[in-house]
Amino acid sequence: MTGSPRKYPNPMESPGQLLELIRTSDGFTRSDLVEITGLARSTVTQRVDLLLAHDLVHEAGEAPSTGGRPPSIIRFNGEAGVVLVADLGATHARFAVTTLDAAVLAESGIDMLISDGPDVVLDMTLKTFETLLQESGVADSRVRGIGIGVPGPINFAVGRPSDPPIMPGWHDYPIGDRFAERFGVPVLVDNDVNIMALGEFWSTDPRPADMIFIKVGTGIGCGLIVDGHLHRGARGAAGDVGHIRIGDSQANCRCGNTGCLEAIAGGGALAAQLSEAGYDTKNSRDVVNLAGTGNAEAVAALREAGRKIGGMLAGVVNLLNPSVVVIGGDVAQAGQALLAGIREAIYRRSTTLNTSELQIRGSELGDRAGIIGAVALVIERILDPSVVDEAIQTNVGAVA
Amino acid sequence: MTGSPRKYPNPMESPGQLLELIRTSDGFTRSDLVEITGLARSTVTQRVDLLLAHDLVHEAGEAPSTGGRPPSIIRFNGEAGVVLVADLGATHARFAVTTLDAAVLAESGIDMLISDGPDVVLDMTLKTFETLLQESGVADSRVRGIGIGVPGPINFAVGRPSDPPIMPGWHDYPIGDRFAERFGVPVLVDNDVNIMALGEFWSTDPRPADMIFIKVGTGIGCGLIVDGHLHRGARGAAGDVGHIRIGDSQANCRCGNTGCLEAIAGGGALAAQLSEAGYDTKNSRDVVNLAGTGNAEAVAALREAGRKIGGMLAGVVNLLNPSVVVIGGDVAQAGQALLAGIREAIYRRSTTLNTSELQIRGSELGDRAGIIGAVALVIERILDPSVVDEAIQTNVGAVA
Numbered sequence: 001m002t003g004s005p006r007k008y009p010n011p012m013e014s015p016g017q018l019l020e021l022i023r024t025s026d027g028f029t030r031s032d033l034v035e036i037t038g039l040a041r042s043t044v045t046q047r048v049d050l051l052l053a054h055d056l057v058h059e060a061g062e063a064p065s066t067g068g069r070p071p072s073i074i075r076f077n078g079e080a081g082v083v084l085v086a087d088l089g090a091t092h093a094r095f096a097v098t099t100l101d102a103a104v105l106a107e108s109g110i111d112m113l114i115s116d117g118p119d120v121v122l123d124m125t126l127k128t129f130e131t132l133l134q135e136s137g138v139a140d141s142r143v144r145g146i147g148i149g150v151p152g153p154i155n156f157a158v159g160r161p162s163d164p165p166i167m168p169g170w171h172d173y174p175i176g177d178r179f180a181e182r183f184g185v186p187v188l189v190d191n192d193v194n195i196m197a198l199g200e201f202w203s204t205d206p207r208p209a210d211m212i213f214i215k216v217g218t219g220i221g222c223g224l225i226v227d228g229h230l231h232r233g234a235r236g237a238a239g240d241v242g243h244i245r246i247g248d249s250q251a252n253c254r255c256g257n258t259g260c261l262e263a264i265a266g267g268g269a270l271a272a273q274l275s276e277a278g279y280d281t282k283n284s285r286d287v288v289n290l291a292g293t294g295n296a297e298a299v300a301a302l303r304e305a306g307r308k309i310g311g312m313l314a315g316v317v318n319l320l321n322p323s324v325v326v327i328g329g330d331v332a333q334a335g336q337a338l339l340a341g342i343r344e345a346i347y348r349r350s351t352t353l354n355t356s357e358l359q360i361r362g363s364e365l366g367d368r369a370g371i372i373g374a375v376a377l378v379i380e381r382i383l384d385p386s387v388v389d390e391a392i393q394t395n396v397g398a399v400a
Numbered sequence: 401m402t403g404s405p406r407k408y409p410n411p412m413e414s415p416g417q418l419l420e421l422i423r424t425s426d427g428f429t430r431s432d433l434v435e436i437t438g439l440a441r442s443t444v445t446q447r448v449d450l451l452l453a454h455d456l457v458h459e460a461g462e463a464p465s466t467g468g469r470p471p472s473i474i475r476f477n478g479e480a481g482v483v484l485v486a487d488l489g490a491t492h493a494r495f496a497v498t499t500l501d502a503a504v505l506a507e508s509g510i511d512m513l514i515s516d517g518p519d520v521v522l523d524m525t526l527k528t529f530e531t532l533l534q535e536s537g538v539a540d541s542r543v544r545g546i547g548i549g550v551p552g553p554i555n556f557a558v559g560r561p562s563d564p565p566i567m568p569g570w571h572d573y574p575i576g577d578r579f580a581e582r583f584g585v586p587v588l589v590d591n592d593v594n595i596m597a598l599g600e601f602w603s604t605d606p607r608p609a610d611m612i613f614i615k616v617g618t619g620i621g622c623g624l625i626v627d628g629h630l631h632r633g634a635r636g637a638a639g640d641v642g643h644i645r646i647g648d649s650q651a652n653c654r655c656g657n658t659g660c661l662e663a664i665a666g667g668g669a670l671a672a673q674l675s676e677a678g679y680d681t682k683n684s685r686d687v688v689n690l691a692g693t694g695n696a697e698a699v700a701a702l703r704e705a706g707r708k709i710g711g712m713l714a715g716v717v718n719l720l721n722p723s724v725v726v727i728g729g730d731v732a733q734a735g736q737a738l739l740a741g742i743r744e745a746i747y748r749r750s751t752t753l754n755t756s757e758l759q760i761r762g763s764e765l766g767d768r769a770g771i772i773g774a775v776a777l778v779i780e781r782i783l784d785p786s787v788v789d790e791a792i793q794t795n796v797g798a799v800a
Contacts, residue, residue, distance in 0.1 A: 153753055162753060163752070163753050208634075209634065210631075210633060210634055222719065224719070224720075226626045226627065226631055227626065227627070227629060227631060229627060231610075231626055231627065231720070232721070233610060233720055233721025233722065233754075234608075234609065234610055234721050234722060234723040234757060234758075235721055235753055235754070235756070235757065236721070237718075237721040237751065237753045237754050238719065238720050238721040239719065239721075240718045240719070240721070240751055240753075240754065241715070241718060241719055243718060243749075243751055244714070244715040244718055244719075245711065245714070245715070245749055247647060247648045248647045248648045255751065257748075257749065311645065312715070314644070314645070315641070315644040315645070315712070315715060316719060318637075318640045318641060318643060318644055319622065319624070319638065319639065319640070319641055319644075319716060319719070320624075320631070320633055320638050321632070321633025321634050321635055321636070321637040321638040321639075321640070322633065322634060323634040349643075349645055349657065351637065351640055351643055351655065352563070353553055353562060353563050353635055353637045353640075354633075354635070354637050354640065356635070357634060357635065358634075
């Protein structure tokens with residue numbers, strides 16, 4: 001026989017569950033909470049007092065009175081702590097400190113190379129966190145959690161990269177350790193495209209059950225929301241669409257295969273293609289800038305890349321039948337050419353049933369998708385009801 | 401404010417939850433249940449009595465005594481009722497009557513045409529159900545639920561096909577109605593490949609979190625288990641991989657596009673290809689039979705079809721990073737040629753991270769995958785705790 005006695009025979013007695021209920025709403029009166037949970041009024045009062053004492057909720061405003069003193073509304077206190085996040089890309093990083101309801105207090109961005117290895121990159125990250133905390137006048141003790149995105153597959157349970165192709169020296173590196181030591185809080189590490197997908201998902205209202213997020217930068221990757229959850233796959237490698245074969249192309253890819261999507265339509269491939277045509281394009285940003293001047297060859301290259309990416313996405317749409325496809329990443333910010341090519345190919349190659357109610361749009365968060373998603377990742381973890389209960393360490397339970 | 405008071409403030413007080421706990425185990429003593437749920441012994445006794453009175457559990461055998469009378473073990477009673485299932489394909493159907501723990505009491509199969517339309521096909525289905533009940537000596541009143549698979553996309557919430565390409569006359573047809581009228585029980589309708597995937601998933605021990613099931617018959621379709629659940633997509637059209645474009649092929653497909661996987665590697669395409677080469681192959685079964693004789697051209701055609709299907713699956717594996725890929729359907733039963741071609745292409749084109757722990761295998765249930773999956777679908781619905789509570793209609797709740 002397995003299983004152990006539950007701390008709260010009625011889960012709604014858990015202060016963490018009550019906090020979840022309050023946090024995902026606009027706030028409730030104590031009477032609302034009694035009605036929704038079916039708990040005794042004395043239990044609700046006791047739990048709310050506990051959450052107030054821990055600063056996790058506050059009494060904000062008053063509900064209309066039904067006679068007598070108007071009841072106050074209990075709302076989540078987003079300023080109960082802060083979250084530190086870093087979105088580490090191949091050549092650029094963004095950092096932020098935010099409240100527990102994802103309001104940005106300070107942020108910064110810097111060019112860097114992930115290939116400099118974990119010591120250099122993570123030391124820089126730690127220093128940047130310290131600077132941002134100082135700038136926003138927040139004490140270290142108020143940090144509740146840390147979220148970090150990196151450009152490679154991650155074993156999410158342990159927060160270590162698994163054989164990341166463009167991150168030499170990072171395989172199996174315990175990324176969270178130095179942050180956990182310094183701040184003594186949970187550190188969550190995930191793939192950069194996953195956190196971008198999560199950021200877009202969090203910011204879409206209403207949240208779609210199924211969403212495909214595609215990042216077109218130097219490389220091409222994909223983040224999947226399936227049935228309302230980020231899908232990471234058996235080894236954290238889900239969304240690796242950059243190496244799907246396109247047509248019968250023989251273009252060489254850095255992965256050792258030929259004809260990969262990324263080798264034909266990634267920002268790096270486009271830069272090389274335009275460079276051969278005589279332009280000074282060293283990377284995806286140069287391609288975007290050239291297209292921004294209205295250069296016809298650059299615009300045509302982006303549109304054709306969109307068609308190739310859309311051809312691949314048509315298969316993904318047939319496979320998963322999502323309601324939303326979001327296009328993000330550097331190259332996607334180049335304007336309409338890429339998006340138009342993607343739309344054209346999806347509508348041409350997906351079945352009508354799959355496209356009849358499909359929305360295909362650009363990212364709304366742009367280059368902030370990653371940091372918003374990293375915040376979401378941390379908040380969902382540190383405010384998980386069981387984690388909150390553990391933190392509060394109550395002994396109020398069990399009325400069997 | 402939204403939300404209504406809960407019937408059982410402590411969910412474990414619900415008889416349905418207790419049944420779920422018992423049903424998904426090898427059985428528990430009453431003391432086990434007290435310990436696991438944290439409920440009072442009197443509550444456990446009352447709920448178990450209720451389940452016994454409704455024949456949903458029985459007392460089976462005795463646990464080792466710790467002194468005094470040995471306690472009896474409470475087990476799920478699979479014979480509390482029966483389930484009727486039909487797996488309707490394009491040209492063949494299978495039917496079964498099973499217990500609530502999926503033991504088959506009687507089954508049959510018949511050649512038919514789904515294109516004969518709902519009246520003909522569903523009348524035949526109803527007659528077959530009646531025959532099977534008679535054969536197994538089960539009274540109509542013991543039928544608890546009905547599951548039906550059809551070869552097209554289904555709006556699962558209402559059990560109606562949505563624009564199914566090979567099912568003329570079936571669009572938006574209320575498939576469940578005549579069965580619900582006849583038997584007065586829930587009727588669940590789903591896509592045939594989805595129920596096959598569910599059957600394989602249910603029969604795999606331990607159940608993998610992520611599984612891809614591919615059916616290779618006349619056409620080609622796919623069922624997805626993502627994070628432990630069947631993924632149907634926004635319009636019930638997920639898994640429609642038969643129309644993904646392969647290479648730069650210009651083969652005409654019945655969908656109106658060119659180069660679709662199905663038009664190159666489906667059983668229908670193989671039959672046509674071998675027929676042109678002078679063989680008497682009218683359908684996918686003829687292809688399988690020809691390969692079964694050791695005919696080199698048929699075996700080579702199957703292997704090449706496997707490579708094409710594997711090329712597509714390599715992309716699916718990169719996208720979803722599953723732990724298991726299962727190959728089913730008529731054509732897959734032709735032996736090793738198809739499977740070998742599929743394995744070859746997946747290992748050649750998927751990233752090493754995605755394939756390092758990937759299992760690629762043939763279906764273990766063969767042509768019974770659909771009926772087992774349909775039973776699973778029904779059982780998960782009719783034994784859902786809230787449905788059981790409703791059926792028992794207890795008024796024992798709420799100790800606040």
